[in-house]
Amino acid sequence: MTATVLFDLFGVIASHQTSEGKDLLVRTAGAPAPDFWDAYWALRPPYDRGEVSGPGYWREVAGALGTRFDDERIARLVAADLDGWSGVDAAMVGLVEELAARGRRIALLSNIPEELACRYEERHAWLGHFEVRAFSCRIGHAKPEPGAYRWCQEALGDRPDRILFVDDREENIRAAEAAGMRGHLFTTPDRLREHLAREDAPQSPR
Known part of the structure; x- marks a missing residue:
């Protein structure tokens, strides 16, 4: 998992x-x-x-x-x-809250300027569910720079292969995979749910 x-x-x-x-x-x-x-x-x-x-x-x-x-x-x-840049997807906020309620470890990596980061922190309590919030304006690295993924891995203190990175841009997914993470190219909340379910399913013995 x-x-x-x-x-x-x-x-x-x-x-x-x-x-x-x-x-x-x-x-x-x-x-x-x-x-x-x-x-x-x-x-x-x-x-x-x-x-x-x-x-x-x-x-x-x-x-x-x-x-x-x-x-x-x-x-x-x-x-x-x-x-x-202030609109949010209610279905995805719901999924974030579900994962947090189930005890899933979640983190955030975003290319975002300081003014916009402050706005999100002021208006969206669900940001508190993320154990790590890697805002580019505060970590000094922006995707797809390798330093952005390295910063997240170090902040999480886990192996990169145990981190699934979810993004809607292929170049960002490729950069995460080059850093050793697993990637999921986001298209819809339902497809992400299906992917997470497959990741969590017990593996059959060979």
Whole structure:
């Protein structure tokens, strides 16, 4: 049996940005959408690793777009960005709570900036079920960097092969497996339940 289930957050328990949320960001920035998203994602890793603050990140995005955002626009961009990443999947929250109630060891590894991590901690008591919460902004590593998985293994104090990593992105799963963990590419809560049931089933003697 897998000792620990290490969950990704966005795309597994929490939702990715909605179309409405994305549109609001683009409108607030006042930039062409393709250019905006190129800058948004290219500059995101240092923000996720906690190397730059929200306002600092948005100033860098403005620079990449060849413009400047004043403090008021930056505040609106920070707020819109946080709102866009704030949705959660009730079915997955329920599964997390079920696993915790059964005594399953669970942990969390998420690429997330500090402002968003604080919002989740303020609003979601279910985060308390995770024995380890590895937020990229606080551990200094972001998936799929090997250091992110190594940090989790060391924090959990268990062999990597006894950790099942659940994520919706193949490159993150491959990186976890390269670190010696087992991986499950998340698609639906039901398929994850089935996978966990197979992992927990007694193995037949050979």
